[in-house]
Amino acid sequence: MRVLVLGGDGYLGWPTALYLSRQGNDVGVVDNFARRQYDHEMGVESLVPIRSLKRRVQCWEEVSGSRIEAFVGDLTDDGFVYRVLTEFSPDTIVHFAEQRSAPYSMIDRSHAVYTQVNNVVGTLNLLYAIADIDPSIHLVKLGTMGEYGTPIHRH
Ligand SMILES: NC(=O)c1ccc[n+]([C@@H]2O[C@H](COP(=O)([O-])OP(=O)(O)OC[C@H]3O[C@@H](n4cnc5c(N)ncnc54)[C@H](O)[C@@H]3O)[C@@H](O)[C@H]2O)c1
Structure with missing residues (x-):
């Protein structure tokens, strides 16, 4: 797949x-x-150094023999999203690409707006690209409530 x-x-x-790559899928x-x-x-750093994506992809190829294709770009750029879906032609998409931190989104107005635009527009571009390019693509979307700022209340 x-x-x-x-x-x-x-x-x-x-x-x-x-x-997914180790299971034999073609992964991008x-x-x-x-x-x-x-x-x-x-001004913070990860406890463990995180190598560049390029280096990680190289290392994975060295240890596994499998290639992971990397696409660098922003989901809020609709042209980029449409290009990647057309070029890679996925059967399935797993969507983790959001600003996940509630404290970060609450720093001030601009961080709140950035978080909303990034998470909502990125996902909308993706949904429209799937509908326009290949509606049979499966989408697995991960997300937490903090990303959107509006909890759903059920009474
Ligand atoms: N970490 C957890 O324990 C956890 C638990 C439940 C749900 N989630 C959800 O899973 C998702 C991923 O979480 P994570 O912990 O891996 O976060 P993360 O910040 O480590 O990973 C998200 C990645 O998406 C990228 N990204 C963000 N916006 C993008 C955009 N517009 N275009 C392209 N790339 C973009 C970031 O650069 C980052 O590498 C989030 O939606 C998060 O809310 C995480």
Whole structure:
């Protein structure tokens, strides 16, 4: 199966890509490195150094013999999303590519707006690209309530 992992440079995305690749799937990853920028902006570093996506892809090929194709770009760029889906032609997409941190989204107005636009527009571009290019693509979407800021209350 051809599987595209969005947010493939991230905490969940990279191990998911390795797992799927080891199972024999053709795996592609998409990321814009926004997460690395947040750390830089906040002046923090991961406890364990995280190598560049390019280096990680190389290492995986060395140890497994399998190639993971990397696409660098932003899901809020509709042209990029349509190009990647057309070029990679996935059977399934796993979508992790969002700003996940509620505290980050609450820093101030601009961080709240960034989080909303990034998470909602990125996902909308993806949904429209799937509908326009190949509606048979399966979508697995991971997300937490903190991403959208509006909890759903059921009474
Ligand atoms: N980490 C957890 O324990 C956990 C638990 C439940 C749900 N989730 C959800 O899973 C998803 C991934 O979480 P994570 O912990 O791997 O986060 P993460 O920040 O490590 O990974 C997300 C990746 O997406 C990329 N990204 C963000 N916006 C993008 C955009 N517009 N275009 C392209 N790439 C973009 C980032 O650069 C990053 O590499 C999030 O939606 C999160 O809410 C995470």
